[in-house]
Amino acid sequence: xxxxxxxxxxxxxxxxxxxxxxxxxxxxxxxxxxxxxxxxxxxxxxxxxxxxxxxxxxxxxxxxxxxxxxxxxxxxxxxxxxxxxxxxxxxxxxxxxxxxxxxxxxxxxxxxxxxxxxxxxxxxxxxxxxxxxxxxxxxxxxxxxxxxxxxxxxxxxxxxxxxxxxxxxxxxxxxxxxxxxxxxxxxxxxxx
Numbered sequence: 001x002x003x004x005x006x007x008x009x010x011x012x013x014x015x016x017x018x019x020x021x022x023x024x025x026x027x028x029x030x031x032x033x034x035x036x037x038x039x040x041x042x043x044x045x046x047x048x049x050x051x052x053x054x055x056x057x058x059x060x061x062x063x064x065x066x067x068x069x070x071x072x073x074x075x076x077x078x079x080x081x082x083x084x085x086x087x088x089x090x091x092x093x094x095x096x097x098x099x100x101x102x103x104x105x106x107x108x109x110x111x112x113x114x115x116x117x118x119x120x121x122x123x124x125x126x127x128x129x130x131x132x133x134x135x136x137x138x139x140x141x142x143x144x145x146x147x148x149x150x151x152x153x154x155x156x157x158x159x160x161x162x163x164x165x166x167x168x169x170x171x172x173x174x175x176x177x178x179x180x181x182x183x184x185x186x187x188x189x190x191x192x
Contacts, residue, residue, distance in 0.1 A: 004074060010046025014099045016079040021102060023048060024074040024110070026139065027067050037064040038101075041075065044144055049082070049092075049101040050075055060107045070113035070120070070136075077104035 025043035037052040052064035082090045092098030
């Protein structure tokens with residue numbers, strides 16, 4: 001637990017129903033259902049649905065209407081079961097948190113997002129645009145998945161080699177000078 005949140009967006013389950021929680025992350029999507037605002041809140045671990053009821057807190061519900069994709073927010077509220085009856089089923093079996101939602105009673109907008117240069121949930125063919133907005137590109141689900149896999153492979157390799165007595169030693173990388181008139185970047189070193 002840290003001071004910004006009590007749970008990540010993929011942690012909450014049916015066992016947490018009725019308990020208070022604080023989450024922080026990016027707004028993935030916003031849906032207005034007649035004054036009741038639903039958002040999907042995303043962090044690197046997953047997505048949790050958050051609902052803002054006007055009858056719970058009128059000011060917070062009104063502020064939630066101004067949220068848009070990629071705004072960074074912190075919410076506090078109570079974990080509740082999603083509506084499931086014989087005729088209506090709002091649960092989402094595709095999400096690990098699909099049986100619950102968080103009924104928010106506080107909203108803290110950490111940072112408002114500018115208009116996005118591209119949609120994070122769609123494939124992007126313009127490589128220059130991806131690199132210019134690398135900070136946004138790294139939030140895309142495919143990139144998050146790639147970084148997590150790379151981390152696990154690197155960690156597993158290092159752990160295996162460490163357990164077998166190997167040392168990791170970083171040596172300077174030798175490369176030839178570039179002919180494009182760029183100056184070489186020399187790294188100072190200390191003699192032992």
